[in-house]
Amino acid sequence: MPDEILNTGLMFLQQLINGMSLGSIYALIALGYTMVYGIVKLINFAHGDVMMIGAYTAYFILLALGTTVPGMALAFVAAMVVCGLLSIAIERFAYRPLRNAPRLNSLITAIAVELILENGMRVLPFVGPDPRQFPTIEIKNFMFGSVSVSNIQLVVIISSAVLMLLLNYTVNYTKTGKAMQAVSFDLQASSLMGISVNRTIAFTFAIGSVLAGAGGILYATAYPQIDPLMGYMPGLKAFIAAVLGGIGSIPGAMLGGIILGIAETLTKGFLSSQFADAISFSILIIILLVKPTGIFGEKIRVKV
Amino acid sequence: MKNKILRNMLIPGLCAVAAVGIPAILINFSIIDAYTAQILTLAGINSIMALSVNIICGITGQLSLGQAGFMAIGAYSTVLLSTNASLPLPVSIIVAGAITAVFGFIIGFPTLKLEGDYLAIVTLGFGEIIRVLLVNFKGWTGGPNGKQFPTILTLNPAVAYLAIIGVLALLVILVQNFIRSTYGRAIIAVREDEIAANSSGIGVFRYKMIGFVIASFVAGVGGALYAPFIGFIKPDMASFTRSIDYLIYVVLGGMGSTTGSILASFVLTSLQEFLRFLQNYRLLFYPVILILVMQFRPQGLLGTKEFSFVKTWDGIPGFIDRVMHAGKKPDSSNTREEKNA
Amino acid sequence: MPDKKPLILQASDISIVFGGLRAVSDFSCELHENELVGLIGPNGAGKTTVFNMLSGIYTPTEGQISFWDRNGKICNINRKNPAQLNKIGIARTFQNIRLFGQMTVSDNVRVAIHSRRTVTPLDVVFRTPRFRRDETIMTEQVEELLSLFRIIGKKDELAKNLPYGEQRKLEIVRAIAANPTLLLLDEPAAGMNPQETVELMNLIAFIREKFHLTILLIEHDMRLVMGICERIIVLDYGKIIAEGNPADIRSNPQVIKAYLGQEALNA
Numbered sequence: 001m002p003d004e005i006l007n008t009g010l011m012f013l014q015q016l017i018n019g020m021s022l023g024s025i026y027a028l029i030a031l032g033y034t035m036v037y038g039i040v041k042l043i044n045f046a047h048g049d050v051m052m053i054g055a056y057t058a059y060f061i062l063l064a065l066g067t068t069v070p071g072m073a074l075a076f077v078a079a080m081v082v083c084g085l086l087s088i089a090i091e092r093f094a095y096r097p098l099r100n101a102p103r104l105n106s107l108i109t110a111i112a113v114e115l116i117l118e119n120g121m122r123v124l125p126f127v128g129p130d131p132r133q134f135p136t137i138e139i140k141n142f143m144f145g146s147v148s149v150s151n152i153q154l155v156v157i158i159s160s161a162v163l164m165l166l167l168n169y170t171v172n173y174t175k176t177g178k179a180m181q182a183v184s185f186d187l188q189a190s191s192l193m194g195i196s197v198n199r200t201i202a203f204t205f206a207i208g209s210v211l212a213g214a215g216g217i218l219y220a221t222a223y224p225q226i227d228p229l230m231g232y233m234p235g236l237k238a239f240i241a242a243v244l245g246g247i248g249s250i251p252g253a254m255l256g257g258i259i260l261g262i263a264e265t266l267t268k269g270f271l272s273s274q275f276a277d278a279i280s281f282s283i284l285i286i287i288l289l290v291k292p293t294g295i296f297g298e299k300i301r302v303k304v
Numbered sequence: 305m306k307n308k309i310l311r312n313m314l315i316p317g318l319c320a321v322a323a324v325g326i327p328a329i330l331i332n333f334s335i336i337d338a339y340t341a342q343i344l345t346l347a348g349i350n351s352i353m354a355l356s357v358n359i360i361c362g363i364t365g366q367l368s369l370g371q372a373g374f375m376a377i378g379a380y381s382t383v384l385l386s387t388n389a390s391l392p393l394p395v396s397i398i399v400a401g402a403i404t405a406v407f408g409f410i411i412g413f414p415t416l417k418l419e420g421d422y423l424a425i426v427t428l429g430f431g432e433i434i435r436v437l438l439v440n441f442k443g444w445t446g447g448p449n450g451k452q453f454p455t456i457l458t459l460n461p462a463v464a465y466l467a468i469i470g471v472l473a474l475l476v477i478l479v480q481n482f483i484r485s486t487y488g489r490a491i492i493a494v495r496e497d498e499i500a501a502n503s504s505g506i507g508v509f510r511y512k513m514i515g516f517v518i519a520s521f522v523a524g525v526g527g528a529l530y531a532p533f534i535g536f537i538k539p540d541m542a543s544f545t546r547s548i549d550y551l552i553y554v555v556l557g558g559m560g561s562t563t564g565s566i567l568a569s570f571v572l573t574s575l576q577e578f579l580r581f582l583q584n585y586r587l588l589f590y591p592v593i594l595i596l597v598m599q600f601r602p603q604g605l606l607g608t609k610e611f612s613f614v615k616t617w618d619g620i621p622g623f624i625d626r627v628m629h630a631g632k633k634p635d636s637s638n639t640r641e642e643k644n645a
Numbered sequence: 646m647p648d649k650k651p652l653i654l655q656a657s658d659i660s661i662v663f664g665g666l667r668a669v670s671d672f673s674c675e676l677h678e679n680e681l682v683g684l685i686g687p688n689g690a691g692k693t694t695v696f697n698m699l700s701g702i703y704t705p706t707e708g709q710i711s712f713w714d715r716n717g718k719i720c721n722i723n724r725k726n727p728a729q730l731n732k733i734g735i736a737r738t739f740q741n742i743r744l745f746g747q748m749t750v751s752d753n754v755r756v757a758i759h760s761r762r763t764v765t766p767l768d769v770v771f772r773t774p775r776f777r778r779d780e781t782i783m784t785e786q787v788e789e790l791l792s793l794f795r796i797i798g799k800k801d802e803l804a805k806n807l808p809y810g811e812q813r814k815l816e817i818v819r820a821i822a823a824n825p826t827l828l829l830l831d832e833p834a835a836g837m838n839p840q841e842t843v844e845l846m847n848l849i850a851f852i853r854e855k856f857h858l859t860i861l862l863i864e865h866d867m868r869l870v871m872g873i874c875e876r877i878i879v880l881d882y883g884k885i886i887a888e889g890n891p892a893d894i895r896s897n898p899q900v901i902k903a904y905l906g907q908e909a910l911n912a
Contacts, residue, residue, distance in 0.1 A: 101602060112591035115588075123588060274439070285429055481771070489748065490756060500744070503701075504759075505760040
């Protein structure tokens with residue numbers, strides 16, 4: 001009997017570690033959703049596919065340079081830059097013209113952009129719809145008692161943490177970050193205060209996508225098969241994570257991502273992997289019924 | 305006055321009968337081939353789904369991204385009722401519609417209290433949950449491969465067309481009757497301004513629910529007809545992608561316009577076939593068009609207006625007149641002389 | 646015999662707190678049948694918040710609001726929502742006009758009559774004779790009102806296409822269509838020029854008489870307030886600072902200090 005409890009406990013800890021790793025990736029992507037929603041009230045459906053673009057960018061670079069340290073560093077940087085620039089372009093040409101239009105129009109445009117990214121990649125001759133093997137580093141497992149942590153998981157958790165700390169610093173201690181907060185709060189007042197609203201919004205999109213790009217590489221490193229539709233599910237789950245934490249709240253996105261990742265791995269470990277997706281959606285439904293504003297969200301009062 | 309009412313009913317009524325009956329006869333005698341018949345009938349199904357999306361998104365103003373989930377409930381219900389409960393097909397279809405309406409009520413009840421964006425998210429999640437459930441309850445649903453369901457509708461294109469386009473016409477008439485009434489006005493008022501509607505005596509939640517339940521009923525009927533027509537059911541039919549397809553028809557046709565949604569469904573369904581030569585680039589066609597429409601003509605084809613059969617009929621003499629006198633100059637001087645003479 | 650007309654509405658020490666902010670404190674007032682009362686105060690004083698409590702959009706955190714319906718029965722309306730209040734006799738207009746833009750003028754008014762319908766959904770879907778009768782009655786009622794207010798000519802125009810002044814008028818017509826006993830007007834003269842304001846004053850006097858309404862209005866335009874209100878309540882920082890007839894209010898030092906200024910003294 002005590003053995004079984006010990007085993008279950010160990011398995012629980014193991015899944016916790018796995019969940020933290022997966023959850024960090026969800027958190028990175030969720031941050032993009034939450035920041036964009038916070039600033040322009042748009043659910044950017046295309047965000048999950050930015051992560052896919054990041055993975056593919058890294059793929060091609062690693063293919064050329066191999067999984068050497070400079071190669072991987074370049075892949076990281078290149079993916080983040082490409083994703084950042086891509087989303088600045090998307091914001092400029094697809095979303096900005098619709099900023100004063102009914103919200104439904106932007107939502108539909110976001111869906112269209114998502115479809116273009118996914119199907120565009122499928123059609124591109126050098127990409128194609130078939131899955132590809134992502135070049136990975138050799139897996140080494142570190143044992144802490146009976147719980148194992150792989151080097152990849154360590155990389156994921158540590159890089160995510162570093163990126164989130166950098167984000168936290170940017171948002172709270174730099175001028176641009178404070179501008180982001182101001183614009184989220186009141187767009188018109190901010191522009192009257194001399195803040196360049198267009199640039200701030202573009203910056204927000206860019207930062208979110210840089211993180212998503214990083215998330216894409218980390219995801220591809222952990223689950224080395226990539227295909228043009230790889231961003232759909234993780235994107236959806238990251239979105240649920242953002243809603244769980246309180247859409248518009250940065251700490252919320254981080255916490256929501258971790259919670260969702262752990263919930264998913266625990267389900268996979270103790271129930272069945274088929275129900276993992278259903279659990280994520282159920283969490284969504286539950287949070288929306290119980291506390292729609294999420295863990296850290298605030299109720300917005302409509303002025304009559 | 306009574307004659308006008310009769311006329312207003314007769315003109316569209318006759319058009320409906322013609323649209324349902326004539327092609328059915330032509331299909332029966334192979335004047336229209338089976339392939340075209342299938343496209344037209346499929347367009348009919350898509351129109352029913354577009355009608356459902358139009359009711360909840362266009363008329364009631366609530367963004368629901370999960371109508372495909374209701375379609376799946378209707379489809380699977382029909383199959384289960386027909387095979388396991390051995391009900392005759394028409395009965396299963398009606399009961400399936402009712403079952404879907406009940407689901408609509410249950411799902412709408414907690415979620416319609418949420419603000420707009422959240423409703424979109426929940427309905428999106430709902431569609432996917434339905435899909436996952438359908439995949440996992442293999443005993444009932446046949447799992448990821450679904451179930452076969454060949455019926456007379458699968459085999460006989462004329463019967464399929466008649467049944468589906470006939471139901472479409474009926475639904476359009478009933479739905480339009482509902483919209484052009486005090487109930488419809490109440491629902492549209494909720495869409496236009498919730499607070500003003502509430503302050504004018506309209507229970508906002510109640511009328512959102514009414515719109516939602518009607519939309520889910522229509523989607524259920526759409527699914528209930530789709531299953532026997534296509535001959536099989538699969539969990540994929542509940543997915544987000546399908547919901548988006550139907551949303552696209554409504555957006556392009558005009559969010560809030562019944563005739564617009566149906567027109568767009570027919571055009572886009574037919575286009576899909578003609579675009580086969582584009583192969584994979586076809587998948588880029590929809591979203592690019594969508595973005596262009598959102599940028600340059602967001603109200604879609606008809607906006608919230610409806611195509612009027614009566615006005616078109618009344619306009620025919622004038623149209624013929626203009627065509628006949630196309631080459632001649634306007635004869636104003638003559639008429640003045642005639643008057644003075 | 647009481648010399649005051651019967652009570653229509655009584656608010657007793659109502660307050661409302663949003664987060665940490667006490668937006669309105671201890672607001673009390675009595676409205677008698679057919680009175681025309683003004684509610685004034687500087688911007689942010691809480692006037693619309695009071696309206697929102699009286700019309701069911703907010704629930705007061707303290708205090709009680711009582712309303713006497715058409716049958717003279719008293720009810721506590723603290724927790725009632727706007728639709729319920731509309732049915733028992735309270736109608737309102739809004740600071741920023743809230744019309745149903747995509748609906749025609751006559752449909753905007755028809756919506757307000759919806760609660761008096763005699764049809765069921767089945768009647769409507771199958772177009773029974775009862776449906777046609779109901780529609781005819783509704784059309785008659787709507788057109789009667791539209792003629793009375795002289796906008797019958799535009800009955801098929803979309804509400805969003807009307808000029809500003811007529812939109813304001815339509816909002817009032819829509820409120821009246823619900824057959825209220827108490828009408829709350831939120832800044833009806835906002836954005837109007839002096840000529841339009843005079844017309845509005847006449848309109849308000851007219852509807853008060855014709856429909857035997859009790860009217861409570863919020864306004865910034867002192868000409869209008871001093872011109873037609875019998876009694877004025879002054880709000881500042883969520884509290885009542887003065888109450889009385891126009892002459893008293895005009896010369897009340899508290900009020901002048903709060904916001905009236907020179908213009909009103911000369912009005």
